[in-house]
Amino acid sequence: MTTIVVTGIGATSCLGGNARDTWEALLRRESGIRLLTEEWVETHELPVKFAGRVKVPATEVLERIEIKRLDPSAQLAVIAAREAWADAGAPTDPKERVLVDFATGIGGLNTLLDAWDVLKEKGPRRVLPMTIPMLMPNAAAAAISMDLQTRGGARTCVSACASGTESISNAVDHLRAGIADVVICGGTESVIHPLPIAAFAAMHALSTRNDDPARASRPYDKDRDGFVLGEGAAVLILETKEHAEARGAKIYAEIAGGSVSSDAHHITAPDPEGNGAARAVLDALTNSGVTPADVNYINAHATSTPVGDIAEYTALHKVFGDRVKEIPVSATKSATGHLLGGTGALEAMFTVLSVYEKIAAPTLNLDNQDEAIPLDVVIEPRPLTDSIVAISNSFGFGGHNAVIVVKSI
Amino acid sequence: MAQSKDEVLAGLAALVNDETGVPVESVVFGKSFADDLDIDSISMMTIVVNAEEQFDVKIPDDKVSELKTVDDAVNYIVSAQS
Numbered sequence: 374m375t376t377i378v379v380t381g382i383g384a385t386s387c388l389g390g391n392a393r394d395t396w397e398a399l400l401r402r403e404s405g406i407r408l409l410t411e412e413w414v415e416t417h418e419l420p421v422k423f424a425g426r427v428k429v430p431a432t433e434v435l436e437r438i439e440i441k442r443l444d445p446s447a448q449l450a451v452i453a454a455r456e457a458w459a460d461a462g463a464p465t466d467p468k469e470r471v472l473v474d475f476a477t478g479i480g481g482l483n484t485l486l487d488a489w490d491v492l493k494e495k496g497p498r499r500v501l502p503m504t505i506p507m508l509m510p511n512a513a514a515a516a517i518s519m520d521l522q523t524r525g526g527a528r529t530c531v532s533a534c535a536s537g538t539e540s541i542s543n544a545v546d547h548l549r550a551g552i553a554d555v556v557i558c559g560g561t562e563s564v565i566h567p568l569p570i571a572a573f574a575a576m577h578a579l580s581t582r583n584d585d586p587a588r589a590s591r592p593y594d595k596d597r598d599g600f601v602l603g604e605g606a607a608v609l610i611l612e613t614k615e616h617a618e619a620r621g622a623k624i625y626a627e628i629a630g631g632s633v634s635s636d637a638h639h640i641t642a643p644d645p646e647g648n649g650a651a652r653a654v655l656d657a658l659t660n661s662g663v664t665p666a667d668v669n670y671i672n673a674h675a676t677s678t679p680v681g682d683i684a685e686y687t688a689l690h691k692v693f694g695d696r697v698k699e700i701p702v703s704a705t706k707s708a709t710g711h712l713l714g715g716t717g718a719l720e721a722m723f724t725v726l727s728v729y730e731k732i733a734a735p736t737l738n739l740d741n742q743d744e745a746i747p748l749d750v751v752i753e754p755r756p757l758t759d760s761i762v763a764i765s766n767s768f769g770f771g772g773h774n775a776v777i778v779v780k781s782i
Numbered sequence: 783m784a785q786s787k788d789e790v791l792a793g794l795a796a797l798v799n800d801e802t803g804v805p806v807e808s809v810v811f812g813k814s815f816a817d818d819l820d821i822d823s824i825s826m827m828t829i830v831v832n833a834e835e836q837f838d839v840k841i842p843d844d845k846v847s848e849l850k851t852v853d854d855a856v857n858y859i860v861s862a863q864s
Contacts, residue, residue: 436803438802499834502831
């Protein structure tokens with residue numbers, strides 16, 4: 374089986390404006406969750422008044438014309454992609470052999486809703502001509518392709534909160550199928566807007582810990598009360614090991630394989646038996662040529678919702694048995710919030726860096742661990758062994774389950 | 783309310799700058815939007831939408847293609863206002 378490796382990473386998140394700053398803030402156990410200062414929080418009397426805004430606004434990074442022509446979700450994608458591409462040493466392959474497979478959960482929501490406001494308030498002649506190309510869900514993939522002038526296809530992966538992980542799994546498949554020499558994969562999301570906040574709150578999915586935002590995202594804690602909306606993007610550059618070595622590229626880790634499955638259980642609730650999620654983990658391991666016994670690190674989906682965290686634990690127990698208690702688990706949404714379609718990509722990047730630097734990322738806010746989830750949760754950054762086989766899980770509305778396997782090279 | 787040419791020019795320059803980042807001092811009489819200021823058709827359409835609102839005029843779609851220079855745009859807006 375062809376070995377696929379990561380040669381470039383990029384990110385922008387509520388922890389930092391690039392991959393390194395994000396990672397180091399995570400290792401310092403910083404939270405990126407803060408009170409929102411926009412007036413619409415009070416205007417609409419939103420029940421949730423905090424989120425994880427990107428630490429470095431796109432307006433400080435991109436040109437004016439780029440801000441005007443890209444939805445915030447695509448702006449963040451381009452920022453992360455440029456960083457990842459440069460980090461990979463800007464491969465000089467024919468651009469027809471460079472493929473983009475990029476994820477979003479929702480797409481250009483800010484553009485759509487802003488344009489709707491303009492239409493209602495000012496009429497159709499005030500609706501801007503760039504509205505459609507900015508709101509379309511493929512806009513981020515297209516923006517990356519145009520920005521880096523890659524021509525090997527720009528695909529969009531949409532599977533709610535599993536999207537980012539599924540994109541990376543797809544990238545492995547593309548490389549093994551030989552349809553590209555380099556794949557730019559990852560995900561983005563930027564939907565911190567009153568409508569999605571109101572809608573997620575309406576389904577009781579969000580934490581309402583308005584008096585203490587930095588402690589609101591608390592996976593596995595007894596007092597967890599929902600997820601925290603985050604925004605950001607993360608990008609990985611993948612290629613075959615042979616290709617990476619031939620051009621002398623730095624190699625972070627191997628993406629040994631991935632898999633997706635679907636619950637066919639409920640549009641929003643996870644299967645309480647965890648069958649679909651367990652199958653995604655097992656298939657990803659099989660596709661990677663490893664077994665459950667080989668896995669020694671987990672970056673969990675762990676959104677901090679009461680039912681989701683238990684369902685994931687149930688799935689993990691199904692796969693690993695009682696040994697699951699001995700595998701270090703990181704729940705990094707405790708620091709970043711939940712980036713929806715971008716979350717799998719950011720957590721994949723954290724997992725890659727954990728493997729590369731042999732250190733497990735910390736989990737914040739675990740004051741009283743839920744007794745029903747007896748996992749070895751990593752609280753402080755913890756050294757890992759030399760030979761790491763890690764999984765990163767993502768699950769999404771619609772019953773989507775996606776898992777990738779990250780290995781030491 | 784009718785504005786002078788210089789007032790319209792200043793307002794237009796601000797719109798162009800906001801949309802494209804082209805410095806306001808570059809948006810002067812004698813300049814072509816496409817050839818001199820490197821403004822493409824999408825930006826031009828956006829500037830027109832914003833100009834209609836700012837100057838309270840209507841710029842018909844078939845007129846937009848005729849607004850090739852800063853002079854064309856300013857003259858059209860001034861005449862449409864009066």
